[in-house]
Amino acid sequence: MAHVHRPDGPVALVGRDVELAQLGALTTAARAGHGGGLLVQGQAGIGKTALVDAGADAAEAAGLHVLRCRGFRGEGDVGFAGLHELLHPLLDRRDVLPARQRAALEVVFGLADGVPADRLVLGLATLGLLEEVAQQTPVLVLVEDLQWLDPSSAETVAFLPRRVAESRVLVLATTRVGDGERSSWARSFPHVLSLTPLQESDAETLVRATGADLPAKVRTRILRESSGNPLALTELVAQHSRSGGQSRGAAPAALPRRLEDAFLGEALLLPAATRQALLVAATAEGAPQQEVLQAVRSLGLSDADLLPAQRSRLLQPSGDRFAFRHPLISSALYDSAGSSARAQVHGALAAVTRDPARAAQHRAAAAMGWDEDAAEGLDGVAQRALGRGAAAEAATAWRRAAALTAELDRRAGLLASAAEAARQAGASADAAVLLTEVRAVTAPTQHRTLRRAARTDWLLSMTADHQGRGAVDLVDLAAAMPGSDERIEVLAWAATKCSVLQEPEDVRAVVRAALREQDTDRPLQRVALALVDPGAPLDPATFERFRAQAQQTDGVLLNCLAFSVEDAGDLAAAQDCWSTAVEVAHASTLTSDEVTALCGRSTPRLGRGDLPGGLADAEQALHLSLELDLPVVGAMAATVVARARAWRGEHERATQALQQARTLPAAAPFTRVHASAAWAAGVLALTEGRHADALADLQGAAVNAAVALWAGGDLAEPAARSGRPDLVADWSRTAAAAVEANGSPHLAMLLERSRAMLAPADRAQAHFEAALAHGVRSGAAFDLARTRLHYGEWLRRERRITEAREHLTPALEVFDSLGALPLAERVRQELRAAGAESTPVAAEQDVAVRSLTAQELLVARLAAQGLSNKEIADQVYVSHRTVGSHLSHVFAKLQIARRSQLVAALGGEARPA
Structure with missing residues (x-):
């Protein structure tokens, strides 16, 4: 089907009744509040535009508000151009958005200065605007030629289709693909329609x-x-x-x-002046008509020279623009023109274009050879693009600017900027190539450029499949830096390499020596030493100084430090590190870093016994990791979700989370994920009474020493019940050595508890008493309560009933407050056997709270703290109307009518997340 033009008008559309019916069904569903998205893909000329135009006409006739934008060949380097076209009619409604989302939109549109837009926050802002409009009138978002839309706009558009399911919004897009191909955007749309040739x-x-x-x-x-x-x-x-x-x-x-x-x-049949005027229109496709006409006049042509093209229907006015009959016309005209003719036209457009970014790009396209002025113009374009969050477009502009400058120092700096922008855009392979180009042209005396490139290289190696400079190479680079601050910064990167890659002692010694040579007392220096030498813990005062000075670039350091102190047995310090990383990332709108930190914090929170808090962090990290395509973080978060839900007796949900952890792509090669999944499986089996399975699963955690150190604390019970106490021996030796090295009271409790459970009756009590003493000092309430449970069980078996009750009763209080139902029920059974009664928790209330989804519970907790819907939306990264929808479901499930009733209805779950 196609809109086919003839001199006497368009021909009727034929051959696409099925496709039109599908469009009509989606439109009807959207009007009823069941939104969605459809991507129409196919080869050039197959009828994509005709189909969506017909669909848009039908939607408009049915009362939908149609918002449109279109990608143009060559316009993809202008950041957010498509989003401007799409959302400009709605900007007067932006005050309805939550503060962070509104600020992100205003930065993108140049209405305010601020932190560059985060892609998730910007996507939510766009979604929020559309949902707001759809409250009054259903909305059709029509995006043509998605393959040519600027990357930043295309990414925002792709965010929408799977998130409008409960809105009166339909997202319809077209994209060109070759025969038998599938668009890379297809996975973002619930429905994909591949147009095939006519019958x-x-x-x-x-x-x-x-x-x-x-x-x-x-x-x-x-x-x-x-x-x-x-x-x-x-x-x-x-x-x-x-x-x-x-x-x-x-x-x-x-x-x-x-x-x-x-x-x-067809064009060759037109006068030469018309062909030249057409080349101007093709080169400036998507630009305002007056801009095209001014450029035409500057070349000695007239407006009338375009009339023959309009009469032949090659080109027609469309609103305030010129539109070609088909995009292939503009590409054919542009590609067939000689380089000098194209340069002349670009120069004419640069002189009349009012938009500074497009003017600079036209000047660059007109350049023949080196052109420092054009390079400087592109540098400005890139800086403005990055300032608005269009990192991909900034990388393109800086790379082109580097190609236009002959001065090597300047070129190296531009390439370094391009590499960092590419990294921020997620184009890891491009960033790695650019870093290679930087090294080729950077002189040893260009310390600033060398350090900038090394920083990008280091960050890339922390987040992508990129080896980068090794720790010893970074030590050599640090020695060449002129100032101590710069040297310490580079050495801190080397220290993180040692921590993440588990470098051998000889490499650590080189980094350690270089750090100690620095005659300063900066917190960063001490943090780096703690990373390279885990045996030397960081003192709290230094950490507080570092926390106060932490910048957004310190996120990786905080993460590595958190892992280091966690592995050293200090879960409280690890939680503090992760919390600081969460705060820094949230304030800097670095959502990916925030998700990583939330995931990291969930482990020590859960380990210290904060089941609701650890679960909340893990659930939020899992949700956001799927939004941001962070499969490793998501898999790790899912293992924590599985472990927390297993302790809470939510076995079906725990099994689902465990399955998700094991199937998320890219997770399998990471031993930490594998070990954490084994730990979660072991806890699930333990709470279900499958002791042999629990023992086998927990042994699987040995693939990662750091995880195995803590998971081993759960080995003793299934080992004792399976008659295999020998399987705990290796862990006991490792844990004893770790306790001797770091003095962790929490780890010491787990070790003594394990010894007690496997010891002969005449020695068990001493180990239990030692475990309790360590547990009180540790502040790990959940593991202390489990220790009391095991001790109480042992005392009852020894017929020391009164003493048993003294330990079982406080254990029950902890398990009830944390919602650890299997353990609470186990304590109640022991108390009944000991002749004592225990009051059960309110069963109906507990069932109602547990029926809430993870997002509903998180929203309910924040609402119980007094946050408004918009504040909650900014906190948990959803639209404000989604918050309202969640709260509506919460009220129905908990059978309440007001926010003031949430604290009582949630009970122990109302604590801050």
Whole structure:
């Protein structure tokens, strides 16, 4: 199906009834509040625009508010150009958005200065605006030529289709693909429609409609050569008519090239001045009409020179722009022009374009050889793009600027900027290539550029499959830095390499020595020493100084420090590190870093016994990791979710989370994820009474020493019940050595408890008493309560009933407050056996609270603290209307009517997340 133009007007659309019906069904569903998204993909000329135009007309007739934007070839380097076109009519409604989301939108549109937009926050702001409009009128978002839309806008558009399911919003987009291909954007849309060639009967109907007088042989040839492509059918008919019936068949070539040749043939029939004016329009496609006309006049042409093109319908005014009959016309005109002709046109456009970014890009395209002025203009474009969060476009502009400058120092600096922007855009491979180019042109005396590039290289190696400079290489680089601050910064990167890569002692010794040589007392220096030498813990005062000075670039250091102190047995310090990382990332709108820190914090929170808090962190990290495509973080978070839910007796949910952890892509090679999954599986089996399975699963945690150190604390019970106490021996030796090295009272409690559970009766009590003493000092309430449970069970078996109750009763209070139902029920059974009664928790209330989804519970907790819907939206990264929807579900499930009732209804779950 296609809008086919003839001198006397368009021909009726044919051959796409099924596709139109699908569009109509999606439109009807959106009007009823069941939004969605459809991507229409297919080769050039297959009828994508015609189909969506028909769908848009039908939607508008049905009362939908249609918002449109379109990608143009060559405009992809202008950040957020498409989003500007799409959302500009709605900007006056931005005050309804939560503060962070509104600020992100204002920065993108240049309405305010501020931190560059985070892609998730910007996506939520866009979603929030659309949801707001849809409250009054259903909305159709129509995006044409998604493949040419600027990357930042395209990413925002792709955020929407799977998130409007409960809104009166339909997102409809088109994109060009080759035969048999699937667009990379397809996974972002719930529905994908691949347009195929017309059926033979429909193709013949279309040919007869456009060329009724064609001889039978010509009609047959056109049907064969067009292969059912609607545009090819109509253009080949028109080509035959223009040639007076003299056109000959050609060997079948790639259809887009055949069509471009046909369009060029049509253009060649026009006057030379018209062809030059058409080249201006093609080069400036998407620009305002007046801009095109001014450039035409500056070349000595006139507005009238475009009239022949309009009469032939190659070009038509469309709103305040010129639109070609088909995008292939503009690409054919531009690609067939010589380089000097294109440069002349770009120069003319640069002189009249009011938008500084597009003017600079035209000047750069007009440059022949080195052009420092053009390079400087692109540098400014890149800085403004990055300032608004368009990192991909900034990288492109800086790379082009580097190609235009002859001065090597300047080129190196521009390439370093391009590499960092590419890294921020998630283009890791491009960033790595750019870093190689930086090294090739950077002189040893360019300390600032060397350090900037090394920083990008280091950050890339922390987040992507990129080896980067080794720790010893960074030590050498630090020695060349002129100032102590710069040297310490580079050495801190080397220390993180040692921590993350578990470098051998000889490498650590080199980094340690270099750090100690620095005659300063900066917190960063001490943090780096703690990373490279885990045996030397960081004192609290130094950490507080570091926390006070922490910048957004310190996120990786905080993460590494958190892992280091966690592995050293100090879960409280690890939680503090992670919390600081969460705060720094949230304040800097670095959502990916915030998700990583939330995931990291969930482990020590859970380990210290804060089941609700650890679960809240892990659930939020899992949710956001799926939004941001962070599979390793998501898998790790899912293992914590599984362990927390297992302790709470939510076995089905725990099993689902465990399965998710094991199937998320990219998670399998990471031993920490594998070990954490084994630990979660062991806890699940333990709470279900499957002791042999628990023992086997917990042994699987040994693949990662750091995880195994803590998971081993759960080995003793299944080992004792399976008659295999020997399987705890290796862990006991490792844990004893760790306690001797770091003095962790928490780890000491686990060790003594394990010894007690496996010891003969005459020695068990001493170990239990030692475990309790360590537990009181540790502040780990959950593990202390488990220790009391095991001790109480042992005392009851020894018929020391009164003493047993003294330990079982406080254990029950902890388990009830944390919602650890299997352990609470186990304590109650022991108390009954000991002749004591225990009051059960309010069963109905507990069932109601546990029926809440993770997002509903998180929103309910924040609402119970008094936060408004908009404040909650900014906190948990959803739209404010989604918050309202969650609260509506919460009220229904908890059978309450007001926010003031939330604290009582949530009970122990109301504590801050």
